[in-house]
Amino acid sequence: MxxxxxxxxxxxxxxxxxxxxxxxxxxxxxxxxxxxxxxxxxxxxxxxxxxxxxxxxxxxxxxxxxxxxxxxxxxxxxxAPFEYADLDKLLDKFDQDGKDPFILMLDSIEDPHNLGSILRTCDATGVDAVIIPKRRATGLTSVVAKTSTGAIDYVPVARVNNLVQTTKMLKKRGYWIFGTAMKGEDYRKWNANGKTVLVIGNEGKGISPLLLKQMDQTLTIPMVGHVQSLNASVATGVLLYGMFNSRHPEK
The missing domain is CATH 3.30.1330.30 (Ribosomal protein L30/S12)
Known part of the structure; x- marks a missing residue:
């Protein structure tokens, strides 16, 4: 077969x-x-x-x-198995194009349905690339492709060995690193212009401690309900549209 x-x-x-x-x-x-x-x-x-x-x-x-x-x-x-983008080549191309990219980094997202939904929102909001780790996280699979409803074909996904080292490299190349945290600044005040990376943590544990130390600023989504957490793909969607509003203000 x-x-x-x-x-x-x-x-x-x-x-x-x-x-x-x-x-x-x-x-x-x-x-x-x-x-x-x-x-x-x-x-x-x-x-x-x-x-x-x-x-x-x-x-x-x-x-x-x-x-x-x-x-x-x-x-x-x-x-054929899904191909991953080469991060160094992507970053070089962004520089050559004179672009201020927006990159999404996912720290150990384990549910392929979440990753597929996130890729769908990335395509809708103009995310330039997604970075995922090689270990302890879902990769690009058939479930991801199905859930993304085709977005997997348009959003470059790079897979790296170490997110902390990758973050340090991105900082050296002039990127600002933002992450999610309960006690962060209200995301509605976020200026997402310039060379920007948004880090989203694992569904249950959030951003790992060593990676969290690399953040230039942390962001939070204010909530007034009884359940003080959102599904990872929903939270990512809220923040990506915060980015979109910052970069494309209504005229």
Whole structure:
């Protein structure tokens, strides 16, 4: 059915977007469920034909097994493992373009649904790159791709060995580092202009102590309810739109 090195992209939004935007050599097979609506099937066939890909029809239970009974909506692609961006090359390009980038650093986000949702918001708010650690965190997986509804194809993700060392390197290159903390400054006062990195902590533990020491400033989201915490992807979304408002004030 597929090699052990394959990843899966599934679901109509994620699958169609991958077919539209990615090179054919990244797509190994296209599986389409028997009996899907004709208009959707024709769209898949048309996109596959442009890339000289063969569409294989399969019963629903076969597609269910391939993606461990996730909601595939009748379309599954087997693809090469997701590629990560080279951080040094990204930073050099930002400098060459004279850009003041906004980078999101995620400290050990473990839930792939959270990472997928975060990438979706990154695309919406114009985040230039995302940095994740190689250990004790989710990487780019089929679940991330599905949850991101195609954003995984547009937001560069770099994976590094050590977030503390990476933060020190970014400071030397002129970046300001902001992190989330309960006793930080109200994010609504945040000036997110210039070369900026926002660090989001782990779903349960927050930013690790050694990394927290590297912050130039910490930010908090004020809350008036009884539950004084937000889901990691929701908190990230609030802060990213704080960044967006700072960088793109309403005229």
């Amino acid at each position: 597929s090699s052990n090195n394959d990843e899966f992209v599934y679901g109509r939004h994620a699958g169609i977007d991958f077919l539209k935007t990615q090179d054919a050599n990244l797509i190994n097979k296209v599986f389409l469920q028997n009996g899907v609506q004709e208009e959707f099937a024709n769209q898949v066939y048309q996109l596959a034909r442009k890339k000289n890909l063969v569409v294989q029809n399969a019963p629903k239970n076969k597609l269910d097994q391939m993606v461990n009974h996730e909601n595939h909506q009748g379309l599954v692609l087997t693809v």
